[in-house]
Amino acid sequence: MRLNTAAYYIREGLTNVRRNRAMTVASITSVTAALLILGLFLIIILNVDSMANQVESQLELKAFINDNYDMSKVTKVGEEIKAISGVKSITFESKKDALNNFKKQLGDKSYLVNGLENDNPMPQSFIVKVTDANMMKQVSEEIKKIDGVTQVSYGQDVVDKLLGIIKIIRIVGLFVILILFIISVVIISNTIKLGVFSRRREINIMKYIGATDWFIRWPFLVEGIVLGLVGSVLAIGILGFIYGYASDLVNNKLIIFTLLPAGVVIRQSLVYFLAIGSLIGALGSGISIKRFLNV
């Protein structure tokens, strides 16, 4: 493609954008609105992903060891646990440690366990971290098989439920994004269709004097991509502004999880947004030119 031909495509594309100002404004507004909602879900998904990471990094299971095992036997069990795939790290908690931790948890009621030091009822255990939250169940089954392990525990119900919810949110989010994506494509496609229609005489003449399909297509693709890009830039601007406020608010009040900082979210989703914006524009115009080119 010659440079002056590329310049021609861009010039004509921008002329299209200017020429039909009302439609341009209407379609940019609609695309911005659609991308705002799409962005909202994108941000929810990003946050859910980070939440999942936070959950995963906090996840650990406890393998209780037979009280009669001495240190050398315990070490052997530890090595067997370590060898299981999916195990990230293990820490030993002696009977004494367990009692101290329990005391700490009781806080000012720690007097309740006073005097137990000599006949410590707390079990010795390994605290096992796994590489992936979805491995919890499998790893715990493996550990249970080891001789000397009396019991394995983790917050089964909570973890499984949480992971389930995260999965649902992601599926719903992706579904909503897909629908809004299609809506945006249709909006742009309609705008371009009007542009193509108002220039049909010109297109007809171009075909008679031997213009290739791509020569005719490019200015409209440029127009669509410009509409999509402007829409996505506006959407991310607005979204960043609102999210900045919201995350400040939530992070000061919310307990369990922290929302990703606005800067991180915007930076992570900027590329998605620009890509989605141009893709929407290109698809939208591509669809409408295809039908009109068959002269």
Place this chain on the structure above:
Amino acid sequence: MIKFVGVSKKYKNDIIAVSNINFTIDSGEFVFLVGPSGAGKSTILKLLLREEIPTTGSIFVDKKDITKLKRKEVPYLRRNIGVVFQDFKLLPNKTVYENIAFALQIVEAEPKYIRRRVPMVLSLVGLSDRANSYPQQLSGGEQQRVSIARAIVNEPSILVADEPTGNLDPDTSWEIVKLLSEINKRGTTVIMSTHAKDIVDSMKKRVIALEKGNIVRDEMRGVYGYEA
């Protein structure tokens, strides 16, 4: 060289526009396509431009069967066939110069070549002084000259004109035909469909006469018709 071999065209509404058309036009010929309205003149020109595809038969342009062209190849056929219409088909928001330059932009000619070539063609059609006018500021005859300039700026080997004088008064029509004849003398094959009996009769060129989709006459140095 153009060759129609057993060409028929039936439109979607079952109208048979032309049937079993056979003719050969050599390079450098000047041919009139005559016949009453609805005889199939435009259809033949559209088939040649590959705007329509024949229902049966083959059409050769320079030995190549254009009925078998792929969609992608059609623009390159059209770059070799300049075309002029009754209604000029100029772009109203482009100047005379820009209208002609556009045909070169489309084939991605060098800007330097465009700047040299457009004034040349403008002077050939006698419109050097109107380069910066817009089509609606020109008379019908002048607009048709612009459209002829646009059609030949690419130096096509064939020029097709579908009733180019249909909207023009007799004097202006003569000027246009003289211009086409001038272009023909420079080596371009010219095919012109027309109703203008006077012009056809005094030009003494080859005449292909159509009636109801059939060739009824094909004569060298012919006349429009024998009707009473």
